Amino acid sequence: MNRQSMDINTINTIPSPCYVIEEELLENNLKVLDMVQKASGGKVILALKGFSTYHTFPMVKKYLPGVTASSLNEALLGVNEFGGEIHAYSPVYLPNEIDGILEHASHVTFNSLAEWERYKEKVKAKGVSAGLRINPEYSEVTTDLYNPCVVGSRLGVRAEQIGDELPEGIEGLHFHTLCENGAETLERTLEAVEERFGHLLHQAKWLNMGGGHAITRKGYDTELLINLIQQLRKNYNLQVILEPGSAVGWETGPLISTVLDIVENQGTTTAMLDVSFAAHMPDTLEMPYKPRVRGAVEDGKYHYNLGGTTCLAGDFMAGYSFEAPLKVGDKIILEDMIHYTMVKTTTFNGVNLPSIGMYKKDGSFELFKSFGYESYKDRL
Numbered sequence: 335m336n337r338q339s340m341d342i343n344t345i346n347t348i349p350s351p352c353y354v355i356e357e358e359l360l361e362n363n364l365k366v367l368d369m370v371q372k373a374s375g376g377k378v379i380l381a382l383k384g385f386s387t388y389h390t391f392p393m394v395k396k397y398l399p400g401v402t403a404s405s406l407n408e409a410l411l412g413v414n415e416f417g418g419e420i421h422a423y424s425p426v427y428l429p430n431e432i433d434g435i436l437e438h439a440s441h442v443t444f445n446s447l448a449e450w451e452r453y454k455e456k457v458k459a460k461g462v463s464a465g466l467r468i469n470p471e472y473s474e475v476t477t478d479l480y481n482p483c484v485v486g487s488r489l490g491v492r493a494e495q496i497g498d499e500l501p502e503g504i505e506g507l508h509f510h511t512l513c514e515n516g517a518e519t520l521e522r523t524l525e526a527v528e529e530r531f532g533h534l535l536h537q538a539k540w541l542n543m544g545g546g547h548a549i550t551r552k553g554y555d556t557e558l559l560i561n562l563i564q565q566l567r568k569n570y571n572l573q574v575i576l577e578p579g580s581a582v583g584w585e586t587g588p589l590i591s592t593v594l595d596i597v598e599n600q601g602t603t604t605a606m607l608d609v610s611f612a613a614h615m616p617d618t619l620e621m622p623y624k625p626r627v628r629g630a631v632e633d634g635k636y637h638y639n640l641g642g643t644t645c646l647a648g649d650f651m652a653g654y655s656f657e658a659p660l661k662v663g664d665k666i667i668l669e670d671m672i673h674y675t676m677v678k679t680t681t682f683n684g685v686n687l688p689s690i691g692m693y694k695k696d697g698s699f700e701l702f703k704s705f706g707y708e709s710y711k712d713r714l
């Protein structure tokens with residue numbers, strides 16, 4: 335059956351601005367991830383840092399056995415809204431959070447040997463399975479902001495710092511060096527991991543291969559991923575875990591916005607929107623990348639910048655063109671705005687956060703949340 339995509343009448347009933355998760359698209363992604371688990375014997379858990387819209391968890395947990403948390407707040411969200419296994423990794427644990435995390439976690443990964451030493455008695459007392467984040471010194475990520483293997487990186491322990499034996503009490507190894515990469519990148523990364531850490535993999539009970547696997551992107555080689563996981567399990571007799579965030583929310587819905595004004599300056603026309611690139615889509619400026627807009631064309635007759643609501647001069651996105659002129663009241667639909675958006679929003683300038691809702695399989699829209707003054711004031 336063909337998917338019923340949101341029509342303009344439905345879109346016009348949705349409060350603007352709004353992140354709209356499409357139920358069917360999310361479920362399709364979860365089915366792919368579940369297929370990988372079942373075919374490979376590995377485990378796929380949700381990285382809450384990338385997608386934590388808990389209203390969807392009743393569906394997500396039908397497919398994934400748990401979550402990975404980077405803080406006590408994420409661990410509590412996992413416990414209260416997801417259930418299942420709670421894995422934890424943070425570049426550094428806060429002294430006032432570690433006990434709470436150990437209370438709930440099944441697995442906890444430390445970023446340094448010193449931190450493991452600091453907390454190992456607590457970890458053992460709680461019976462939590464402990465791991466070390468390793469730095470394989472190999473990453474194909476070209477943007478330094480997202481590359482944990484830059485020289486001098488604070489993320490992960492290098493092989494020579496560990497030596498021949500896993501520290502007593504450490505059961506797992508964890509690496510996270512991918513970012514929206516294919517299985518071929520994982521294959522090359524594993525060569526580096528095995529070369530530097532192969533002797534330690536033989537001693538470990540589990541290997542967590544982090545996130546950054548673009549498993550739900552069209553053209554991703556799931557067969558290769560499945561083979562790689564199977565080989566690891568066979569060669570080292572260990573459990574293999576993946577903890578994607580992006581792959582769960584990948585292309586599962588847009589951020590719907592509205593044109594509020596059109597301003598012209600020195601030949602540039604800007605359609606002013608009711609959303610902010612800085613506050614509601616920060617990766618567009620940080621990474622940076624240009625989001626796709628529904629209906630925008632390569633070389634249309636009418637050219638616009640899209641302007642955000644905050645006073646930041648750079649809160650705009652250049653270079654969109656359309657076949658027809660934009661006018662006040664038009665909807666601008668920014669595609670693929672579910673992962674790493676809601677988790678990173680701010681209320682800079684006091685701008686409201688966009689609402690959050692779901693376009694359901696039956697064609698209806700369910701509003702999960704809208705925000706107002708209290709949400710803004712609460713964080714100050």
Ligand SMILES: Cc1ncc(COP(=O)(O)O)c(C=O)c1O
Nearest residue numbers: 381384510544545546578579580
């Ligand atoms: C340690 C770790 N695990 C998992 C993830 C999730 O990565 P992604 O959302 O790219 O799959 C991240 C993201 O930064 C991470 O740092």
